[in-house]
Amino acid sequence: MPRFGNLRDGPAPQAPGAETFTELLHAGGARVERIASRAVRDGAWYEQPWPEFVLLVAGAGRLAFADGTEQALGPGDWAHLPAGCRHRVAWTDPGAETIWLAVHLP
Known part of the structure; x- marks a missing residue:
C-alpha cells in the first residue's frame, strides 16, 4: 500500500x-x-560513514564544517x-521551526 504524509x-x-x-x-x-530543529546544536559534530543528502524544507539554517566554513x-x-564529512547545524531561525529532509545513502 502507498503511504502518504x-x-x-x-x-x-x-x-x-x-x-x-x-x-x-x-x-x-x-x-x-x-528532522525538526530549534536553534543551534551544542557543538556536537556529525561524521557519518555514509553519504547524506539534505534538503531544507521550511525555516532557515546554517551548516558548519570542520574546515571553518559555513553554508x-x-x-x-x-x-x-560525502561520507566522512564532518558537519553540524550551526544556526537555525530562532523564530520558526526548521524542517529538513535527510536521505542517508548506502
Missing part, C-alpha cells in the same frame, strides 16, 4: 537547541528521515554531504 507534520523539538528525528522510510540500504540554507536549498 506531509513533512510539516511531526514532532517538534521541545527545547531550544533540540532536534527531533522521525524515520519516514528505510529501504534498499537507504534511510529517509524528517546558509533556505527553503528548497539542498546539500550533498
Whole structure:
C-alpha cells in the first residue's frame, strides 16, 4: 500500500537547541528521515560513514564544517554531504521551526 504524509507534520523539538528525528522510510540500504530543529546544536559534530543528502524544507539554517566554513540554507536549498564529512547545524531561525529532509545513502 502507498503511504502518504506531509513533512510539516511531526514532532517538534521541545527545547531550544533540540532536534527531533522521525524515520519516514528505510529501504534498499537507504534511510529517509524528517528532522525538526530549534536553534543551534551544542557543538556536537556529525561524521557519518555514509553519504547524506539534505534538503531544507521550511525555516532557515546554517551548516558548519570542520574546515571553518559555513553554508546558509533556505527553503528548497539542498546539500550533498560525502561520507566522512564532518558537519553540524550551526544556526537555525530562532523564530520558526526548521524542517529538513535527510536521505542517508548506502
